[in-house]
Amino acid sequence: MMKEIRINAFDMNCVGHIQQGLWTHPRDQSTRYTQLDYWTDYARRLEAGLFDGIFLADVLGVYDVLGGSPDPAVRHAVQVPVNDPTLLIPAMATVTRHLGFGVTANLTYEQPFTFARRMSTLDHLTGGRIGWNIVTGYLDSAARAAGFAGQMAHDDRYDMADEYMALVRALWEGSWEDGAVVADRRTGTYADPAKVHVVHHKGKQYTVDAMHLCEPSSQRTPVLYQAGASARGTRFAATHAECVFLNGQAQPAVKQQVDSLRSEAEAQGRSRDAIRVFLGATIVTGRTDAEARDKFEDYKRHASSDGALVHAAASLGIDFSKYDIDEPIVTASQAIVSNVEAMTRAAGPQWTRRKLLDQFVLGSRQKPWIGSGATIAQMLVDWSEQCGVDGYNLSRTVVPECVDDFIAHVVPELQSRGAYKTRYSEGTLREKLFGRPG
Amino acid sequence: MMKEIRINAFDMNCVGHIQQGLWTHPRDQSTRYTQLDYWTDYARRLEAGLFDGIFLADVLGVYDVLGGSPDPAVRHAVQVPVNDPTLLIPAMATVTRHLGFGVTANLTYEQPFTFARRMSTLDHLTGGRIGWNIVTGYLDSAARAAGFAGQMAHDDRYDMADEYMALVRALWEGSWEDGAVVADRRTGTYADPAKVHVVHHKGKQYTVDAMHLCEPSSQRTPVLYQAGASARGTRFAATHAECVFLNGQAQPAVKQQVDSLRSEAEAQGRSRDAIRVFLGATIVTGRTDAEARDKFEDYKRHASSDGALVHAAASLGIDFSKYDIDEPIVTASQAIVSNVEAMTRAAGPQWTRRKLLDQFVLGSRQKPWIGSGATIAQMLVDWSEQCGVDGYNLSRTVVPECVDDFIAHVVPELQSRGAYKTRYSEGTLREKLFGRPG
Secondary structure, three states, X not given: OOOOOEEEEXXXXXXXXXXXXXXXXXXXXXXXXXXXXXXXXXXXXXXXXXXXXXXXXXXXXXXXXHHHOOHHHHHHXXXXXXXXXXXXXXXXXHOOOOOEEEEEEEXXXXXXXXXXXHHHHHHHHOOOOEEEEEEOOOOHHHHHHOOOOOOOOHHHHHHHHHHHHHHHHHHHHHOXXXXXXXXXXXXXXXXXXXXXXXXXXXXXXXXXXXXXXXXXXXXXXXXXXXXXOOHHHHHHHHHHOOEEEEOOOXXXXXXXXXXXXXXXXXXXXXXXXXXXXXXXXXXXEEOOHHHHHHHHHHXXXXXXXXXXXXXXXXXXXXXXXXXXXXXXXXXXXXXXXXXHHHHHHHHOOOOOXXXXXXXXXXXXXXXXXXXXXXXXXXXXXXXXXXXXXXXXXXXXOOOOHHHHHHHHHHHHHHHHOOOOOOOOOOOOHXXXXXXXXX | OOXXXXXXXXXXXXXXXXXXXXXXXXXXXXXXXXXHHHHHHHHHHHHHOOOOEEEEEOOOOOOOOHHHOOHHHHHHOEOOOEOOOOOHHHHHHHOOOOOEEEEEEEHHHOOHHHHXXXXXXXXXXXXXXXXXXXXXXXXXXXXXXXXXXXXXXXXXXXXXXXXXXXXXXXXXHHOEOOOOEEEEOOOOEEEOHHHEOOEEEEOOOOEEEEOOOOOOOOOOOOEEEEOOOOHHHHHHHHHHOOEEEEOOOOHHHHHHHHHHXXXXXXXXXXXXXXXXXXXXXXXXXXXXXXHHHHHHHHHHOOOOHHHHHHHHHHHHOOOHHHOOOOOOOOOXXXXXXHHHHHHHHHHOOOOOHHHHHHHOOOOOOOOEEEEEXXXXXXXXXXXXXXXXXXXXXXXXXXXXXXXXXXXXXXXXXXXXXXXXXXXXXXXXXXXXXXXXXX
16 A cells, blocks of 8 residues: 555635746636635535645735835735635635645734634634644735834744744643533533633743633644744754645755654654655646646746746845846845755755746746646655655646646546545544544 | 614624523524534524624633632633634625624734734625624733733723724725726736835834735725724724614613714714614514513523623623622722713612622523514614614524524514515625615
C-alpha cells in the first residue's frame, strides 16, 4: 500500500491569489469571490473530489513595496481587494460533511480571547473540521492599518507568537474539562462550575484573566498549520505545527527543508512524522500531455508578470522598480534575510530583475506542473517519495475548471496507484489526517 | 393602510438568552446551538414567516456579579457558554434570500480595520443583508479577558465609540469610489487605483493609515443598530443609529423613550422617522387565549429565577446576594446610574430583591405577552400606535416552537389587519426597512 497523498485546495477570498492575471481568462470565475454560491459550489466540487481540505490564505495589508505604492496591486487585483476568509467556512460547511478548512489568521492583529472563541465556534459549526494557519505577518502596510508605526522585528514576532500559542491553548484545552457540560434538564444544570476554570495568564504581551467562553468543540484546538521557512520559523513550526506548508521548485531543496523540519521536531521531543508536510503546487492537466500543454499555453496568455512582480516585491521586501533590469540586486535588511536566502537559492547568487521575471511562468514564481492525469499523478507520487512530503496545496489557475480537471484526470490516476483515498474516513480533521486514537 | 410592523427574531449563539431556564423544557432545542443545521433550519423558518431579520445578541464576558462568581451563570447557562454570532450568518444566508441579519459586536475589543473588513465581507456574502448592533460593553469580566484592569467609564466608552464610527465609516464609504472596480479582462485592470483612497485617521484612540481592503458591498455601511438607554447612549443612537432596540414594560415609559429618541434625532438634523424603533417582546401564543395561557403555565414550570437573578445582577451591576430579601437596595455607583433609573421606574423607589424576583415571570424581567394570534396581533398594533415603535424584537421562549407559533397564529392576524407584509420586497436590508431610493 502506497502512502496516501493528501490534497488541499489553496485559495484566498480574493480575485488574484498566487498565479496573477488568470482572472482575465474568459472561463475564470474568481471575480465572483464576493458571492456565497461561488464558494458553496466550489466546496461541493472539492468534496466530490475527496479533497482533504481547502486552505484559505489571507493577508491584512496591501502590496505596496513595488514603487512604494499600492496602485499596481489594486490595478491587477494582486490579493486586493481581499475579504475575510473565516466567514466563508460556515457557508462551505453547510454543503459539505468531510471537507477540512484551514484558515489563515494573523495573531498580531487578533485579540487572543476573541480569536479563541472564533476558532472554537468554527470547530463547533463544522463538527471538528477546522485548521488554523498561524501567521505573524510580514507587511508594514498591515501594521500601519492597525495603528502601529511598523511591524515588529521578525524574531520578536515569533516570541510573541509563542506566548500567544500558550494562551490560546490554555483557553482551548484548560478551561473546560471533559464532562463539564451535563445539560441536565431535570436539575436545570447545564454545566458543572467545578469543571470550568479561569485561565490566568500574565505574560510579556498579553494579560488574560478569564474562562474560555465556549464549551469544548470536537477538536478543542484547531489543527495547527504553519508556513515559516526561516530558521526561527522552522523552530516555531517544529514546536507547534501539525501541518506545515512549504514551497520549493527543486527536489533537493525541498527534501532538505522537510528533513530539517522533521529533525527539529525530533529535537523538540516529537516524532519525525508528527507533522504532515504540504508542498505548494500549481497543476495544469488534461486528458493527454498535449491537451494539458495546450491548456497551459492558453492560460499563459492571461498571466500577468506585472502582477507577479508586485507580489514578489512585497514577499521579498524589495522595490524592484529601483533597479535596472540587469542590475544586481543587493539587500541588507535583516528583516527580509530569510526570504532573500530562499530567493538566492532559487536564482543563484547574482540575481536581477530579469532573472526574476524569467521565473514567472504563469503569474508567479511557482512553476506549474503540466501533463496528463497519469503524468501528474506520477510527479506527485515521485515528489512525495523523494522529498518526504505528505501532500500538496494546489494553487488555483483558472477556477473552477482547474479543480474539475484535477478531479477528472489526476484523482483516478492517484487512486489506481493506491495513493489516494476512495472515500473519506469518519472523524474530525485531525483524526482524518493522523488517524483515530486506537 | 396600516403602518407595517417589523418583526425580528432576537437570539444569541448560546443556550439561555433572555428567558432563563426554558432550555430545560423537553421540546426546547436551544442546546443544539453548536450545530449548523440548528441555525439553517431556524433561518428557513424565519424566512417562511417573512421575518424582517434575526438580531443576534452577544456578550464578551461572564455574568459574575452575583456572589462575585461566574459559577451560577455557568450552572444555569445564562448566556455562557456563548459562541461567536457572526459566524452563523454565512450559514443562515446560504439557505435564505431575504432575511436580514443584525449582529452585535463590541467595538471596544475589535480592531476597526479588521472589523470593517469582516462587516464588508458579510455584506458581500449576504447580498446586502447585514446590520450591526453597536455595543460598547458593560462587563468588567470582558475587560479583564482582554487584558485591561477594568472597563472604561461609561461616557468615555461612547466618546471612543464616536471616534470608532468615524473611522469605520471612512473605510466603508470613503476608500473605494463607486465605479472603482472595472474588472476589465481585456486590459487586465481589475480596479482603477485613482478611485481607491487611503484613509488617514489619527484620533485619540486609533491611528489608521490604510485603504479599506474590501471593494464596496451592496450596502457599504451595514444598517446600524443601537440599544443604549442612558442619556449619552440615546444621543449616540440619535446620531448614528438607523434602528434602535429598546425595552420597556409600560406604554407611557416606552412612548417617552421613543419620543425623546426621535426628538434627539431631530436635534441632530435628522428626521423624526429616520430611526426604526424595535421594542423587545416575549410572546406566548396559540390557537386560543386559553391554549396560550396553558402553554405559558407549562413553560413557566421550566423558567429559572436563579438564572434571571444572575443576569439582572450583571445588567444592573448589583450583587443581590449581599442584601436580605426585603432589605432596600441602595447603589451609588455612577457607572450603573442609568440602569438603576430604569429599574427604579419599574419597581418603585424602594425596591428589594423580593420585588425583583416578583418581576421574573418567565425567566427574566421581560413580561410575556400571552394570547391567541388575534389577541397578540392587536397588542402589537396597539403598542405600535400608542408608543410609535416600528416593530418588535421577539425573545425566544421554547425554540423553535415559539417561532412556529408566531408564524402560525400571529402573522396571519397581522396580515389580515394590513399590518404585515405578504411577501418580501426586493433590495438590501436598508432598502427593505426604509424603501428604495426613488
